[in-house]
Amino acid sequence: MPELPEVEVVRAGLEPAVTGARVTSVTVFDERSLRRHDGPREDFIDRLTGIRMLAPERRGKFLWIPLSAPASALVVHLGMSGQVLLRDRDTDDPRTRIRLELEHPEHGPLRLNFVDQRIFGSMAIDRLVPTKDHPAQSVPSQVAHIARDPLDEGFDDEHFFAALARRRTGVKRALLDQTLVSGIGNIYADEALWAARVHYNEPTDALSRRAVSLLSEVRAVFARALAEGGTSFDTQYLQVNGESGYFARSLNAYGRQGLPCPRCGRPLVRERFMNRGSHFCAKCQPVRRAA
DNA sequence: CCTCGCTCCTGGTCGC
DNA sequence: TGCGACCAGGAGCGAG
Structure with a gap:
């Protein structure tokens, strides 16, 4: 995707x-x-x-x-x-x-x-x-109605944190809302949530300062994927000219249900959420409620 | 205004 | 072997 x-x-x-x-x-x-x-x-x-x-x-x-x-x-x-x-x-x-x-x-x-x-x-x-x-x-x-993405120089971190805290919804739903922050889909949402140790359904107003590390992990996940995609002209041409069009990724959570969490070893879980799969570690990403 | 669920789509895979 | 059910999910839209 x-x-x-x-x-x-x-x-x-x-x-x-x-x-x-x-x-x-x-x-x-x-x-x-x-x-x-x-x-x-x-x-x-x-x-x-x-x-x-x-x-x-x-x-x-x-x-x-x-x-x-x-x-x-x-x-x-x-x-x-x-x-x-x-x-x-x-x-x-x-x-x-x-x-x-x-x-x-x-x-x-x-x-x-x-x-x-x-x-x-x-x-x-x-x-x-x-x-x-x-x-x-x-x-x-x-x-025009789409928010700037986290790699955009004009992206305002503080504005994002404030808007996130105003939401009355779960954090993954917010990450996937392109009018709040753009560019994140189901795969990298699961990866960033895993890296930041945040449960997908945690209320956005309960995140507090962990929103900072979540945004940081979104950027890190994007940066790793871009690095895998290559930066040379030849590599980019191959992507556009290539058979699959998408590069292989090293994923920690997405699609790895049943496999051990790379951090703690406990089997990763997959649940249906928003009509799609959510992959996470129940130990590293415990359910939290609003403060 | 905000949140949320539904719909659009096809082809690969699985089970009977 | 054939066929139907199911699954993948980004984004727009309308209901509440």
Whole structure:
């Protein structure tokens, strides 16, 4: 499941390939992948064809490529199973929903396949709007309600702690709320909670200072995943061009139910929560109640 | 305004 | 061998 680190690897891998490239043709194989586009497929195709792409940007799990048409961008969300694959002109991929043919001034012709098995992801053309807290920056309108992510220079730690404490809910639900803090999905939420020794359903207003270590662990988990994703151009290109699209992770809690906790040895537990799995150590992450 | 549950989706896997 | 049930979960939406 692509969360912030995976999306960032895609963004970085796309950057050298698409920046300055011109879109020569667009094919929409499945209109459901345009669910978030405001208009029919013809509108999407018309607005993209012939346009030039600028350097890709990201906030949380949202990725967008600003376009030469003023104040507009191609917004990409990978959803559960989305991939953006850079190919040569002759290569196709199963379950390609949208295809862009590009012409790059240096790299020549390039094919960009948007592949998505479960069609939770999407592409859309959207307008860019200034951000509230930093009007010199702009983001797509459909990203404007998303909070900054913890790797964003503009992320305000104290503001986050205050907003977290005001919530009347469990901490994992809060971590997954992209309007509070963006980029965290189910896997890295479980990993950060395990590292900070916090139970997933602990009330946010009971965290107190452990919220500080929780945010710190979120950043550490992201940093490790990014390090695994590689930072060289070649590695990034392989990710974007690769078969799976996602790099292998070393996980301590997620998906490890029944296996020993790497910290205390007690078998890890998996419970259903919010219609998905929560993986944790019942000893290291005991249930606590509000103070 | 806030919280929470439902819905969208497909393909791999499992059990009968 | 075939087929139905189940499972994975990000994000938007509407109910309360």
